Amino acid sequence: MSHTHSNTHVEPEISVTGRHVSVTEAIKEYARKKITHIGIDFPRILNAQVILDVEKYRHIAEAILHCNNHITIEAQEVSEDMYASIDQVVAKLTRQLRKAKTKIQRHQPRRGSAMAVPMQVIETMGVEDEESDITHHVVRTEQFTVKPMFVDEAVLQLELSPKVFLVFQNAENQRVNVLYRRKNGDFGLIDPQIP
Numbered sequence: 001m002s003h004t005h006s007n008t009h010v011e012p013e014i015s016v017t018g019r020h021v022s023v024t025e026a027i028k029e030y031a032r033k034k035i036t037h038i039g040i041d042f043p044r045i046l047n048a049q050v051i052l053d054v055e056k057y058r059h060i061a062e063a064i065l066h067c068n069n070h071i072t073i074e075a076q077e078v079s080e081d082m083y084a085s086i087d088q089v090v091a092k093l094t095r096q097l098r099k100a101k102t103k104i105q106r107h108q109p110r111r112g113s114a115m116a117v118p119m120q121v122i123e124t125m126g127v128e129d130e131e132s133d134i135t136h137h138v139v140r141t142e143q144f145t146v147k148p149m150f151v152d153e154a155v156l157q158l159e160l161s162p163k164v165f166l167v168f169q170n171a172e173n174q175r176v177n178v179l180y181r182r183k184n185g186d187f188g189l190i191d192p193q194i195p
Contacts, residue, residue, distance in 0.1 A: 011036055012065075013047040021054040027082055034090045035063065038097065045097075050089075052082060061085035063093055071100050073160050096160055146176055154179045155187055 014035050016028040031050045038045065046066050053060040059082040065073045073096045077088035148169040149157070158166045158179055165180040170191065178190040 012045040014050065015048070016050045016052065019051055019053040021052060023052050027052065027086075030083060031061075031086050034086055035065075038065075038090060038094055050086075052085075054082070059085045061089040063089050065093060065097070067100075071157055071160060073097060073100065074162055100156060100160060148174075151177075151179070151189065158187065 012035065014032045016023060016031045031052070035045075035048045035050065046068050048066070049064045051062045051064075053062070057080055058078050059080060060076065060078050061082065062076040063074070067073070073093055075089050075092040075096065077085045077092060079085045079088060144167050146167055146169045148171045150171045153171075154166055154168045154177070157168075158181065165178055167176065167178050169175070170177045173191075175191060175193070177192075180188050180190070182188050
């Protein structure tokens with residue numbers, strides 16, 4: 001007699017890809033199983049991207065988890081064995097998720113809806129150098145979905161990310177803010193106000 005369990009847990013969508021390396025089905029399945037195990041302990045994970053790379057004797061496993069609480073967690077590990085790199089990156093993600101979960105439970109954020117706002121990431125601005133005839137141009141524009149969150153949630157998000165800034169909708173005043181890393185390790189907050 002077989003028993004079926006009604007499982008309310010939805011497994012995260014997991015993509016496993018190789019960069020500079022052909023990834024075997026065995027390694028893909030191993031990475032998926034390890035990430036799915038994280039999903040059982042932390043049901044807030046929506047999807048995961050695992051990127052595997054080999055550079056000479058360095059086996060690199062990089063993983064990005066997208067969670068439904070506006071948190072994106074990224075980790076990377078390097079070893080001489082791909083399976084060990086996957087194990088290490090999953091261990092690091094698990095620690096980061098526990099840290100995030102504790103902070104989120106402490107603050108219990110209010111719910112809000114995401115607001116799509118076109119934001120530009122400018123790598124070079126259209127400015128002329130007075131000394132020469134060189135004109136610089138905007139070389140890349142990105143669209144962000146600006147999510148409502150409190151400043152402490154934004155700090156947590158940026159702490160868990162390798163990025164240097166985060167654009168978000170401040171849940172306290174509904175304005176679009178930019179949180180950025182300062183050189184000394186602290187964070188700065190830009191809160192523009194329209195006159």
